[in-house]
Amino acid sequence: xxxxxxxxxxxxSVDAHLHEAEDEMATLxxxxxxxxxxxxxxxxxxxxxxxxxxxxSVSLLYEETWHQAGRPFNSSGEEKKLLDKPxx
Numbered sequence: 001x002x003x004x005x006x007x008x009x010x011x012x013s014v015d016a017h018l019h020e021a022e023d024e025m026a027t028l029x030x031x032x033x034x035x036x037x038x039x040x041x042x043x044x045x046x047x048x049x050x051x052x053x054x055x056x057s058v059s060l061l062y063e064e065t066w067h068q069a070g071r072p073f074n075s076s077g078e079e080k081k082l083l084d085k086p087x088x
Contacts, residue, residue, distance in 0.1 A: 007065045014061050021054060 028047065032040050 010065050011062070014058060014065070018058060025051070 032043055032047070035043065
């Protein structure tokens with residue numbers, strides 16, 4: 001498999017994981033809304049920390065994938081494209 005095909009395959013895999021995480025996020029938000037305020041705020045803060053860590057990991061994976069494919073990667077621009085991309 002060529003490096004470009006390999007990079008595209010990894011990119012598709014990351015996209016799939018991102019969509020799974022988005023679905024899980026929507027489910028968890030619904031559950032959190034039903035919790036008492038104090039517990040909800042604590043869980044929301046913890047969850048946001050996890051989201052931030054996940055976003056950083058995804059960004060690093062994309063950067064690595066693009067680098068291996070020999071394409072420049074602009075993390076802020078590419079991240080915006082990913083976030084604006086509609087879910088399948």
